[in-house]
Amino acid sequence: xxxxxVKDGALMVEERPDPEPGSGEVLVRVRGAGINGADILQRAxxxxxxxxxxxxxxxLELAGExxxxxxxxxxxxxxxxxxxxxxxxSQAELATVxxxxxxxxxxxxxxxxxxxxxxxxxxxxxxxxSQAGLRPGERLLVHGAAGGVGTAAVQLGRAAGADVVxxxxxxxxxxxxxxxxxxxxxxxxxxxxxxxxxxxxxVGAPNMPGNLKALATGGRIAVIGVGxxxxxxxxxLALMGKRARIHGSTLRARPLEEKAIAARLVxxxxxxxxxxxxxxxxxxxxxxxxxxxxxxxxxxDGGKLGKIVLLP
Amino acid sequence: xxxxxVKDGALMVEERPDPEPGSGEVLVRVRGAGINGADILQRAxxxxxxxxxxxxxxxLELAGExxxxxxxxxxxxxxxxxxxxxxxxSQAELATVxxxxxxxxxxxxxxxxxxxxxxxxxxxxxxxxSQAGLRPGERLLVHGAAGGVGTAAVQLGRAAGADVVxxxxxxxxxxxxxxxxxxxxxxxxxxxxxxxxxxxxxVGAPNMPGNLKALATGGRIAVIGVGxxxxxxxxxLALMGKRARIHGSTLRARPLEEKAIAARLVxxxxxxxxxxxxxxxxxxxxxxxxxxxxxxxxxxDGGKLGKIVLLP
Numbered sequence: 001x002x003x004x005x006v007k008d009g010a011l012m013v014e015e016r017p018d019p020e021p022g023s024g025e026v027l028v029r030v031r032g033a034g035i036n037g038a039d040i041l042q043r044a045x046x047x048x049x050x051x052x053x054x055x056x057x058x059x060l061e062l063a064g065e066x067x068x069x070x071x072x073x074x075x076x077x078x079x080x081x082x083x084x085x086x087x088x089x090s091q092a093e094l095a096t097v098x099x100x101x102x103x104x105x106x107x108x109x110x111x112x113x114x115x116x117x118x119x120x121x122x123x124x125x126x127x128x129x130s131q132a133g134l135r136p137g138e139r140l141l142v143h144g145a146a147g148g149v150g151t152a153a154v155q156l157g158r159a160a161g162a163d164v165v166x167x168x169x170x171x172x173x174x175x176x177x178x179x180x181x182x183x184x185x186x187x188x189x190x191x192x193x194x195x196x197x198x199x200x201x202x203v204g205a206p207n208m209p210g211n212l213k214a215l216a217t218g219g220r221i222a223v224i225g226v227g228x229x230x231x232x233x234x235x236x237l238a239l240m241g242k243r244a245r246i247h248g249s250t251l252r253a254r255p256l257e258e259k260a261i262a263a264r265l266v267x268x269x270x271x272x273x274x275x276x277x278x279x280x281x282x283x284x285x286x287x288x289x290x291x292x293x294x295x296x297x298x299x300x301d302g303g304k305l306g307k308i309v310l311l312p
Numbered sequence: 313x314x315x316x317x318v319k320d321g322a323l324m325v326e327e328r329p330d331p332e333p334g335s336g337e338v339l340v341r342v343r344g345a346g347i348n349g350a351d352i353l354q355r356a357x358x359x360x361x362x363x364x365x366x367x368x369x370x371x372l373e374l375a376g377e378x379x380x381x382x383x384x385x386x387x388x389x390x391x392x393x394x395x396x397x398x399x400x401x402s403q404a405e406l407a408t409v410x411x412x413x414x415x416x417x418x419x420x421x422x423x424x425x426x427x428x429x430x431x432x433x434x435x436x437x438x439x440x441x442s443q444a445g446l447r448p449g450e451r452l453l454v455h456g457a458a459g460g461v462g463t464a465a466v467q468l469g470r471a472a473g474a475d476v477v478x479x480x481x482x483x484x485x486x487x488x489x490x491x492x493x494x495x496x497x498x499x500x501x502x503x504x505x506x507x508x509x510x511x512x513x514x515v516g517a518p519n520m521p522g523n524l525k526a527l528a529t530g531g532r533i534a535v536i537g538v539g540x541x542x543x544x545x546x547x548x549l550a551l552m553g554k555r556a557r558i559h560g561s562t563l564r565a566r567p568l569e570e571k572a573i574a575a576r577l578v579x580x581x582x583x584x585x586x587x588x589x590x591x592x593x594x595x596x597x598x599x600x601x602x603x604x605x606x607x608x609x610x611x612x613d614g615g616k617l618g619k620i621v622l623l624p
Contacts, residue, residue: 131557205548223548230549236517236535237542239560245443246558248551 002312003057003092004292006043011293016057018094021070025096028064028082032115032286033090035299035308036060036148037227038252042088043296049088050253059090059310060252062097063105063114073099081105085118085259087252091292093312100260103267106274113281116307117274120148121281122266123224123251124156124200130265131247132198132220136161139195141214144202144225145182146173146305153200154182155279156270165193167203176305180282190214198222205229215242222247282306314624315369315404316604318355323605328369330406333382337408340376340394344427344598345402347611347620348372348460349539350564354400355608361400362565371402371622372564374409375417375426385411393417397430397571399564403604405624412572415579418586425593428460428619429586433593434578435536435563436464436512441472442577443559444510444532448473451507453526456514456537457494458485458617463594465512466494468582471590477505479515488617492594502526510534517541527554534559594618 003016021027039058041047049055063083066076076082082102089095105114127149128134140157144150145166157164158181166182167190168174174184185193187207194214201207204226211221212235219242239246251262273279284304287295289312299308315328333339351370353359361367375395378388388394394414401407417426439461440446452469456462457478469476470493478494479502480486486496497505499519506526513519516538523533524547531554551558563574585591596616599607601624611620 201548208546208548223552226548226552230547232546232548234520234544234546234558235542236513236520236538236544236560239558240535240538240562241560241565243561243566245560246546246551248548248553248557249555250552253553254555 001093002289004059004289004310005056006058007056009043009045011043011296013290013292016092019089019096021068021073021096023071024073024100025070025098026066026073026076026082026102027068028062028095028097029067030062030064030090030093030095030312031111032063033059033310033312034061034116034119034148035295035310036119037225040296040300053087054089057089057092059086059088059092061085061115061117061119062090062095063111063117075099076102081114083114083118084263085122085251091289091310093289098256100256101263103263103271106271109274112283112286112309112311116148116281116283116309119251120152120307121156121270122262124149124152125266125270126251126262127222127224127247127249128153128157128198128200129269130262131249132222134160134162134198138197139163139165139216141190141196141199142166142182142202143187143200143207145177145184146170147202148307149224150202151177151180151282151306154180158182159273159278165196170303172303173305176282195219201225203228205232208232208234212238212242212244215244217242219244220247222249224249284308286311313405314601316371316601316622317368318370319368321355321357323355323608325602325604328404331401331408333380333385333408335383336385336412337382337410338378338385338388338394338414339380340374340407340409341379342374342376342402342405342407342624343423344375345371345622345624346373346428346431346460347607347622348431349537352608352612365399366401369401369404371398371400371404373397373427373431374402374407375423375429387411388414393426395426395430396575397434397563403601403622405601410568412568413575415575415583418583421586424595424598424621424623428593428595428621431563432460432464432619433468433582434574436461436468437578437582438563438574439534439536439559439561440465440469440510440512441581442574443561444534446472446474446510450509451475451477451528453502453508453511454478454494454514455499455512455519457489457496458482459514460619461536462514463489463492463618466492467591470494471585477508482615484615485617488594507531513537515540517544520544520546524550524554524556527556529554531556532559534561536561596620598623
């Protein structure tokens with residue numbers, strides 16, 4: 001099979017042996033594989049794939065057809081359209097997925113959208129509901145809302161009956177974010193827009209003092225991105241006074257059982273909203289696998305709204 | 313009635329009008345009222361009583377006999393032995409308590425112990441179970457374990473089947489803490505004793521980098537004391553990598569319904585352990601109400617294990 005590969009910072013598309021599905025796994029012919037920030041970090045050498053994932057083939061999400069099943073794999077049939085978050089290796093013509101982490105692709109969702117859905121919607125759903133416990137009627141602040149996880153979070157918050165405010169640095173993208181259901185504002189001065197019950201932090205340390213200031217009593221901050229800096233100042237007395245909590249997390253390193261639980265929750269609470277049309281996967285661009293280098297460049301150039309998806 | 317009063321940093325014992333029980337409240341003849349760190353802060357002007365509590369009579373906990381009931385109060389009868397966390401005003405001969413926040417005093421518990429139980433055991437139970445979700449077999453680290461909340465947390469953790477490590481600055485008190493069920497260590501180098509699933513932080517900012525370093529994957533830090541400093545450094549990437557969370561809280565400012573829930577949990581999960589003898593309230597000293605000044609001095613002098621309780 002052809003696969004995107006990374007070695008010493010170089011991204012190439014090369015021939016690799018076809019993977020074989022292990023116990024409980026399905027082999028998927030990949031039709032869409034989104035690019036995420038973690039791929040950029042991995043290419044730069046800073047975020048190695050977890051054990052059990054191909055160390056040199058990037059890609060954390062995929063959609064495609066089941067073409068073979070390993071021993072004991074029973075959830076899907078050959079030909080089924082599936083999508084999943086994976087530990088790595090999705091940016092290739094073939095990839096293996098444990099059937100418990102795979103989800104059916106909702107009817108009507110095309111391959112590019114399905115290939116760009118799992119990582120960002122699972123990450124956003126896990127952070128704002130499973131961790132931060134967002135409730136109907138609460139106020140949600142999403143930082144860095146024009147990105148993949150941000151656009152997912154804005155839509156999920158809106159669909160759950162929350163009042164969503166979103167910071168977007170690029171003023172040319174604020175209108176797009178507003179159309180997803182948030183009030184979009186510049187990052188400067190966001191701390192005066194509170195109180196917020198839940199803050200989804202996709203930017204990092206510079207926002208943290210303002211997040212705490214803008215937090216409601218009993219508020220929750222979920223930190224899942226630190227591109228803007230990782231060393232934050234935390235006023236513990238303010239945290240106590242707000243009776244607040246701060247979560248940090250990543251999906252990638254979790255054990256199979258936790259990834260499977262996250263996938264079940266997305267199946268139950270998120271996928272029906274794609275079928276009804278309440279949610280969409282905003283698409284910035286698609287590229288054939290052979291143009292992975294250009295796709296990565298488009299991703300890091302910024303100034304886009306939505307996903308960049310490779311189509312092997 | 314006689315009451316301890318604070319004004320402009322001065323602590324006195326003065327005559328005050330008897331309080332009257334409002335709707336749903338009971339009037340309690342106070343037989344024991346523990347001193348807590350919050351009383352010291354309040355005397356210094358830094359921690360005013362919440363609305364609805366006497367602004368100038370300190371005291372966050374009490375035990376005593378019900379002597380009258382307000383309209384609609386039905387849980388207790390005159391003569392019943394009760395104890396409670398209150399928003400203030402317990403260091404007096406009489407105090408009012410909402411019946412939903414009051415708890416029955418376990419048989420066999422004397423007034424000094426009952427008067428020193430509610431605040432520290434409710435605070436510790438809320439932090440390590442309701443917030444941090446301590447589970448049997450997990451490893452619990454208690455910082456500042458020789459204090460009132462610390463000694464409660466050590467015992468509660470041990471009784472719940474956790475492996476408890478406790479930092480105690482005063483090396484003369486480590487043996488006492490060990491007898492409560494923890495391995496007691498000096499604070500220096502605690503970060504090498506991990507991984508810990510739950511950290512109860514009673515000291516504050518200086519411990520936070522070490523707490524995060526020593527935290528297990530999925531670990532929780534509950535911050536309920538910052539006497540050692542409030543401005544902490546927080547590495548968000550480390551928080552994400554550990555998939556950890558940090559809670560801050562105080563009991564005092566919570567609304568009635570949350571205080572009542574905390575009291576029900578203590579009734580159900582903690583008080584039976586006093587009846588069985590698995591838990592005790594370590595007592596440092598008792599003082600008559602008239603000697604409140606000496607009692608406060610004894611509290612702030614430190615070097616003690618357990619509670620200082622006023623006996624009005």
